[in-house]
Amino acid sequence: MEITKQTTMGDMLRYDIDIAYILMQCGMHCVGCPSSIGESLEEACMVHGLDADEVLQQINDYLKEKALHQG
Numbered sequence: 001m002e003i004t005k006q007t008t009m010g011d012m013l014r015y016d017i018d019i020a021y022i023l024m025q026c027g028m029h030c031v032g033c034p035s036s037i038g039e040s041l042e043e044a045c046m047v048h049g050l051d052a053d054e055v056l057q058q059i060n061d062y063l064k065e066k067a068l069h070q071g
Contacts, residue, residue: 003059005052009022009044010037012059016066019059 001007001015012019018060020031028048030036034045041059045052 003041003063005042005045005056006040008024008037009039009041010039013037016063018066019062022058022062023055026050026058 001011002011003015003019004059009023009031023031023044025071026054027035027050040049041056042052
């Protein structure tokens with residue numbers, strides 16, 4: 001799965017629940033909130049005053065690192 005700024009929070013977390021840790025480290029402590037599940041990453045970042053590009057980079061770095069260790 002390719003994660004983009006338009007990917008919903010719910011889709012990301014269904015793909016890899018460990019992304020929640022990254023989101024919480026960035027300041028999104030409402031990861032499990034039902035209203036956040038339908039928001040895009042970009043929308044969620046905007047609500048929390050975060051740079052969506054930076055958060056997306058952290059998520060993609062994590063996914064690349066995980067793939068290297070599984071490969």
